[in-house]
Amino acid sequence: MTALLALSCGPDSPEADDAGPDAETPADPDDGGPDLGPEEEAEPWLRFDRVPLEGEPTTIVDGQSVNTVFIFTNGETNSTRLENIVIQNGSYAGEGGGMYIKNAQPWIMNCTFLYNTAEDGAGVYLEDSYNVKFEGCRFLYNQADYSGGGLYAGSNTYMQIWDSTFDGNNAQSGGGALLFSTGYQAVIHDTEFVANSAQYGGGLYAYYVYVNMDGNVFRDNIAEDQGGGVKLYECNGSIQDCTLLDNSANIGGGVYVNSDYGTSIIGTHFEGNGATSSGGGLYSGYDYDPLYMYECTFVDNM
Secondary structure, rough: OOEEEEEEEOOOOOOHHHHHOEEEEEOOOOOOOOOOOOOOOOOOOOOOOOOOOOOOOOEEEEOOOEEEEEEEEOOOOOEEEEOEEEOOOOOEEOOOOOOOOOOOEEEEEHHHHHHOOOOOOOEEEEEEEEEEEEEEEEOOOOOOEEEEEOOOOOOEEEEEOOOOOEEOOOOOOOOOOOOEOOOEEEEEOEEEEEEEEEOOOOEEEEEEEEEEEOEOOOOOEEEEEOOOOEEEEEEEEEEEOOEOOOEEEEEEOEEEOOOOEEEEEEOOOEEEEEEEEOOEEEEEEEOOOOOOEEOEEEEEEO
16 A cells, blocks of 8 residues: 555654655654653654634645555554644545554544545544544545445554544445444544435444444434444443434434443434334344433434
8 A cells, every 4th residue: 555645653664765656755844743852752743724614724635536645554653643634535445545544543633534435444444553533623525335434443443533523424334424343442522423324324333342422413314224323233332412313224213222232322312313114213123232321312203
């Protein structure tokens, strides 16, 4: 895999000339990065003047539908940050159209992933990575041939998503906006999932992981089969203070849960969700599911 921008940092980093013939190494910004003290060396920090979300971005990195745009695979830490960048038209036949992360933990802030394509993880694909952070990001109109239209988080992964938006992403199989599989834990806070679509989990599909969702909104997401807003399969986690509005599926228009590990749904509002078969607002798959619900409201689900 080659990339338009391949970031390598740390004491074991290869020289820029080893990045490959198709990779371009970005110049170091003049303002450096965070002050890590006299005995620590700062890692690359790509930062551009912040632009209001409704304004024109100053920095666009366009993959021109040729290859993955950014790759992190060399142990980058949270000191490696990307800020205020539009990453668009990345394309890869395998994993990660806009960005590919493995064995790294960059911090992605106020970035937009737009019109990227891949088999899995059209916007971003990550695996074997601990404490990857996405803050204030937008995932818009990314298309996965299989799973994870906006973002695919694979095995051995812990990630955090804060104050972000997934809008208009699509996956042919699972997780129109986000798929999280066989990883460790995901924390998703104050994030909107709007008009995403897939066969399973139009907004979010998670299996064999721990997922903590708090203060999120799932609206107008569609699943052809299960979980218009959310599908959780064999997950241990919680949905707290979330809103599920006008999502639809064949089974479980708002949320589809099928797990032996225990799921808690607390203070969550289900309204206007629909299912053509069963479970307009919520569907629980087994008679003995350890599903715990507190202070939830259901309005006009069908």
